[in-house]
Amino acid sequence: MRQSTYETGTADREKAILVSLVTDKVKRSGADPEHSLDELASLAETAGVEVVDSIMQNLEVPDKKYFVGKGKAQEIHALAEETGATTAIFDQELSGAQVRNLEETLDMKIIDRTQLILDIFAGRAKTREGILQVELAQLSYLLPRLSGQGKNLSRLGGGIGTRGPGETKLETDRRHIRDRITELKRQLDTVTATRNLHRERRRKAGVVQVALVGYTNAGKSTLLRQLTEADVLAEDKLFATLDPTSRNLILPSGKEIILTDTVGFIQNLPHDLVAAFRATLEEAGEADLLLHVVDTSSPMRERQKKVVEEVLQELGAGGTPILVVYNKIDVSSEEALSMLSGGQDTIRVSSFNDQDMLHLREAIEDRILGDVALFRIPASRGDLAALVYRVGEVIEQDTEEDLLLLTVRVNPTDMEKSGRALEPYRVVEQEA
Ligand SMILES: Nc1nc2c(ncn2[C@@H]2O[C@H](COP(=O)(O)OP(=O)(O)OP(=O)(O)O)[C@@H](O)[C@H]2O)c(=O)[nH]1
Ligand SMILES: [Mg+2]
Numbered sequence: 305m306r307q308s309t310y311e312t313g314t315a316d317r318e319k320a321i322l323v324s325l326v327t328d329k330v331k332r333s334g335a336d337p338e339h340s341l342d343e344l345a346s347l348a349e350t351a352g353v354e355v356v357d358s359i360m361q362n363l364e365v366p367d368k369k370y371f372v373g374k375g376k377a378q379e380i381h382a383l384a385e386e387t388g389a390t391t392a393i394f395d396q397e398l399s400g401a402q403v404r405n406l407e408e409t410l411d412m413k414i415i416d417r418t419q420l421i422l423d424i425f426a427g428r429a430k431t432r433e434g435i436l437q438v439e440l441a442q443l444s445y446l447l448p449r450l451s452g453q454g455k456n457l458s459r460l461g462g463g464i465g466t467r468g469p470g471e472t473k474l475e476t477d478r479r480h481i482r483d484r485i486t487e488l489k490r491q492l493d494t495v496t497a498t499r500n501l502h503r504e505r506r507r508k509a510g511v512v513q514v515a516l517v518g519y520t521n522a523g524k525s526t527l528l529r530q531l532t533e534a535d536v537l538a539e540d541k542l543f544a545t546l547d548p549t550s551r552n553l554i555l556p557s558g559k560e561i562i563l564t565d566t567v568g569f570i571q572n573l574p575h576d577l578v579a580a581f582r583a584t585l586e587e588a589g590e591a592d593l594l595l596h597v598v599d600t601s602s603p604m605r606e607r608q609k610k611v612v613e614e615v616l617q618e619l620g621a622g623g624t625p626i627l628v629v630y631n632k633i634d635v636s637s638e639e640a641l642s643m644l645s646g647g648q649d650t651i652r653v654s655s656f657n658d659q660d661m662l663h664l665r666e667a668i669e670d671r672i673l674g675d676v677a678l679f680r681i682p683a684s685r686g687d688l689a690a691l692v693y694r695v696g697e698v699i700e701q702d703t704e705e706d707l708l709l710l711t712v713r714v715n716p717t718d719m720e721k722s723g724r725a726l727e728p729y730r731v732v733e734q735e736a
Contacts, residue, residue, distance in 0.1 A: 319388055320348055320415075321380060322358035324395040325372050327365055335571055337395075339604050343570070344395045344417060351424050356387040370409065371402040381410050393420055400449035418445060421570065433495045440488045443481050450478055503590065512561040512672050513590065514553070517616065518597035519608035520568025523631040525549075526655040527597060528565045531665065555669040556662070564591070571611045589621040593671055597629045600636040600644065600652070627671055629664065631655055674714045678731040681708045691726060695719045 322344055326337045337360065345355050361376045370377050371394065380392055391413040392406070398416045406414045415423075422442050429435045516524040532551040553563040594616070598609050609628075616622055630636075630644055634654035644652065651667050653660035674696060681688045683706045692698065692710050695718045700711035719726075 317352060317354040318391055319356050320353045320391040320393050321383055321387070321389045322348065322355055322393050322395065323372065323376075323380060324358070324360045325366055326360060326362045327396075329365075330396070334607070336604065336607070339607075340395055340571065344393065344420070347417070347420050347424065348393055351420055351427070353391065353393070356389050357383055359383065366396075366402075369402065369405050371396075371398050371406065377406065377409055380412075384410065384412055391415060393417070403449065433492065433499070436488055436492050436495065440485060440492065443485050443488070447478065447481055447485070450481070512559075512592050513564065514561055514593045514595060514668060514672070515564045515566055515591035516595045516597055517566050517612060518568065518595075518629075519599065519602075519612055520570050522568065522597040522599040522608070523655050524568065524597045525565050527595070527629070527631065527664075528563060530655045530661050532563060553665070553668075555665055555672075557669060557673070559669070559673065561668070561672065569608075569612045569615050571607070589619050589624070591621075591624055593668065594621065594624050594626045595629050595668070596626050597631050599632050600630045600640055601632045603640075605640070625671060627651060627667060629653060633660075674719075677712050677714045679708075679710045679712060679726060679729050680704075680731055681710065681729050682706060683708055688726065688729060691722055695722050695726065 322341060324337055324341045324344070330337060341358055341360065345358070348355050359376065359380060361372050363373060367373055372380070383389065384392070389412070392410065392415070394414070394416045396416065397418055398406075398414065403414045403416075406412070422438065422445060425434075425438045426442065429438045516528060518524050528549065528551060532553050550562050550564040553561050555561060596609070596612060596616075598605050602608060616624075626649060628645075628650040630650060630652040632654060633641060633652045634656065641652070644650070651664060653664055655661070676699065677696075679692050681692065683703070689708055689710070692712060696712045696714040698710055698712050700709075702709040702711075
């Protein structure tokens with residue numbers, strides 16, 4: 305049932321026309337329709353489809369019946385005849401009725417962005433949890449549209465939009481699908497419970513967890529691999545990673561933490577889809593630190609960064625400390641680099657630069673373990689020395705005439721508790 309069309313040769317690739325309807329709502333959303341269409345092309349490519357052309361239309365509101373205007377629909381039809389395209393992929397979500405009407409008029413398979421993403425997910429999911437989640441998302445997506453899709457999906461035997469539960473499930477009725485959804489949720493609960501148990505155990509053992517999050521293709525898996533020498537799949541494809549992968553990472557001080565890779569985010573990811581991947585992304589929600597990886601070389605980096613921040617908020621991970629990792633600086637323009645926000649919570653790296661990877665490990669260490677501070681305490685002040693021992697871990701101890709020199713890995717909360725008593729004795733060092 306779960307067939308894949310990825311690895312087939314180019315000869316028999318399904319041909320598709322991309323369609324984007326730029327409504328007032330789309331304009332207001334702040335998304336750039338041109339870039340969104342480029343992204344849709346990458347998604348189609350990832351799903352193994354050959355994009356032969358694309359069409360854009362401006363309309364205040366979508367046409368109720370055909371989504372695009374009737375004239376545009378005819379244009380799509382003519383273009384399909386000319387190019388041999390059998391599929392039209394829409395960048396916006398369609399209703400079941402619109403899909404049915406378009407299928408009938410154009411005699412083409414009609415797919416929208418969400419379906420395409422779900423299709424890629426279906427081909428990528430490897431773990432039991434991932435597979436269950438994708439099927440759940442596909443069925444939840446199909447259910448309200450069921451009446452609109454029967455014909456073409458059952459007629460066409462394969463290709464995009466038919467992977468996973470599509471063909472066989474469509475022959476059954478809504479009731480059957482609802483039952484299956486209930487069953488999937490039950491199975492997911494069990495799987496999630498097991499994983500929570502593992503996670504709980506790790507937390508009890510005091511293991512620090514760091515999660516890589518970010519827009520799809522930002523370089524998360526590459527970073528995981530470069531930082532931990534893990535053998536993970538990194539590809540110039542969207543959604544190369546679907547299941548969370550965790551690896552041990554050894555920080556410069558020798559401390560060991562767990563670093564987790566997560567599924568990439570994308571704009572217009574439907575809310576119910578986010579919910580379906582909630583469990584996977586919960587890893588991110590429970591992390592002690594998030595590394596938000598940004599593809600600095602992308603002209604859409606700011607928008608992508610915003611999308612990720614919004615989804616994190618939705619996932620309830622808004623309060624977790626974040627280190628923004630501006631990645632791919634080796635291929636970023638001077639202009640792009642000059643426009644980046646700076647500051648303590650950001651770092652610029654190329655995944656392929658060893659020096660940068662060392663700096664990143666140090667930056668992670670600083671955030672997890674706190675800053676290193678030097679205190680110069682008069683030898684006579686045993687009370688203050690004792691206090692120093694309470695604000696963190698003393699790494700080095702030395703004396704200089706009648707001074708006690710204590711180098712401490714400061715725990716921010718304990719430091720706060722100590723009040724201002726130690727402030728005058730703290731040596732503020734210049735950054736090396
Ligand atoms: N030039 C350059 N390319 C990079 C860098 N980091 C990653 N890449 C490339 O970017 C592409 C995407 O990398 P991945 O690590 O698969 O990206 P990801 O964020 O895991 O993507 P998804 O799993 O799809 O969300 C690959 O072709 C990498 O080789 C970098 O620092 N410089
Ligand atoms: Mg990845």
